Amino acid sequence: MLKVYNTLSRKKEVFLPRSISKRLLRGRPKKGGKVDIFVCGPTCYDFSHLGHARTYVVFDMIVKYLKEKDFNVFYLQNITDIDDKIIKRAKAKRIKPEKLARYFEKEYLKDMKSLKIDSPTKYARATDYIKEIISQVKRLLEKGVAYEIGDGIYYDISKFKDYGKLSRRTVSQAEDAVSRIDETRGKKNKGDFCLWKFSKPGEPKWPSPWGPGRPGWHIEDTAITERFFGPQYDVHGGARDLIFPHHEAEIAQMEAISGKKPMVKYWLHPGFLTVRGEKMAKSLGNFITVKNFLKKNSPRILRLLLLNSRYRSPLDYNEKLLSQTKKQIERIDEFVDKLQRTKNPTPGQARCRAGKKQKKNESAVKSLILRTRKKFEEAMEDDFNTPVVLSSIFQLINRANQLFDKNRLTSTDAKEILKFLRKIDKAFNFIFWGKRVSPKIPSFIKKMIKEREKARKRKDWKKADEIRREIKKLGYWVEDTKKRPKIKRIA
């Protein structure tokens, strides 16, 4: 039974989406069932970085796994295309905020496609739901939990007694944290947040009953989720730093409007990603965009690197981790390639011996797959413990390679292993399934190889080794054969 760690209860809980809980109440079987999941999308004012990649690869894996378990998943993501950061950046670039937001939205979607993230059912732009946002602000005013001051409409956190239940902060702790960010004069409580901002001259604006303005950040999510899921749904996800104030504010808004709780049954928050031990920041020069990473590395490497640590734990990105992951991908690639090329119909040694041995080999592979499948399922059901899954895959590779070496792995065995790997890869997406073509060798590498050949001819082995090392650093492996050197792309 799948268990997930819920930030709301700070516990691992059995995953029972609302559709199944309802069915159980009516005494119906709990197979399948609908799962509504919402994950905070990007604010479109800059390129996505490795931290974003972590959040979205994790939820892509989770959604794909749920689909594999026959859940009918609706995965909704918002796109923040109006926001203070967007307006500020657009001003600096002397372009319209809308133009800036559309550009970075497109870049975001391109990055997601490169990372094989194709699980979202719907991307919803905030500015397409202004009507829904206004309706929520209106209802909050009617309920008396919101009020108007000079620059906009604010939420009164003292009117919501559950405020702080997700982040486990008291109202005064919350106020301390917020006061540094938002010092607007005239607010009833320091921690009150903006629902609707009146527009300043030259800023984007939409008409509303209270005058032209634009939505606050927190209200767009609840307006969008209410439109698609209603006031209550199954899963809300997002990076850990969104717990407060963003997700706390969402609960305050939706639960005050509907009077129903909880708004969300399970809150899932992936951990932080640091680079070489530090928080990623442009000022520190350690800001790695997805685009830059993919210029030098394959997307499969990033997926494996991100899924090789527990999604809730902090993850530090560094060169050592990257080179380890490259080696792992190389091992997986070689293994899959070998399996795909296996034409051995019967185990070599068993052919001339009794059929007993053949049977023994078959069952060895079968039990190997069964064992790994069991580990896969147990690990995934334990709050998506992907590192355990990956280590069991490497164990399978080790064991199967031993059988290969003894020429005891048949093409049927190979097919069975491939079938199993395909199943796992549906959620992980780090295995290359296409036909392998010899890589196009860039001309500067070819030039280095020629130079190395010259050195070899004059028996300058030191120089030849030096060049080989240089070539390896650039991602290619040179193997000397009788005729000519063979070149292989390392990752």
Ligand SMILES: [Zn+2]
């Ligand atoms: Zn959000």
